[in-house]
Amino acid sequence: MTERQPLDWASPTRAVDSPEETCPLVWIAVELQYEDDHAPFASERYEMVLTDSKTQQDTLSGGRVYFDKIPPGTCSIRFIDWKSAGA
Numbered sequence: 001m002t003e004r005q006p007l008d009w010a011s012p013t014r015a016v017d018s019p020e021e022t023c024p025l026v027w028i029a030v031e032l033q034y035e036d037d038h039a040p041f042a043s044e045r046y047e048m049v050l051t052d053s054k055t056q057q058d059t060l061s062g063g064r065v066y067f068d069k070i071p072p073g074t075c076s077i078r079f080i081d082w083k084s085a086g087a
Helices: none
Strands: 025-031 043-050 055-059 064-070 074-079
Touching: 043 064
Parallel strands: none
Antiparallel strands: 025 064, 043 055, 043 074
């Protein structure tokens, strides 16, 4: 019997010992609120780059967006209609 190696969390797409053994998928939720009263921004357009480098563009629903069943890693979000601080 061969010893199993731990999953490589930094590389979720690496080959595994069997088809049933896969890296767990994760989720991310973002909520955009006003600073003063914590009310959600109703409908801000966003661009989200997910962990697999796929880009999603849409409008927040009730100030929130949720993605599930994505590989572990780093995501980024940009609000399309906002100007950067340096602009």
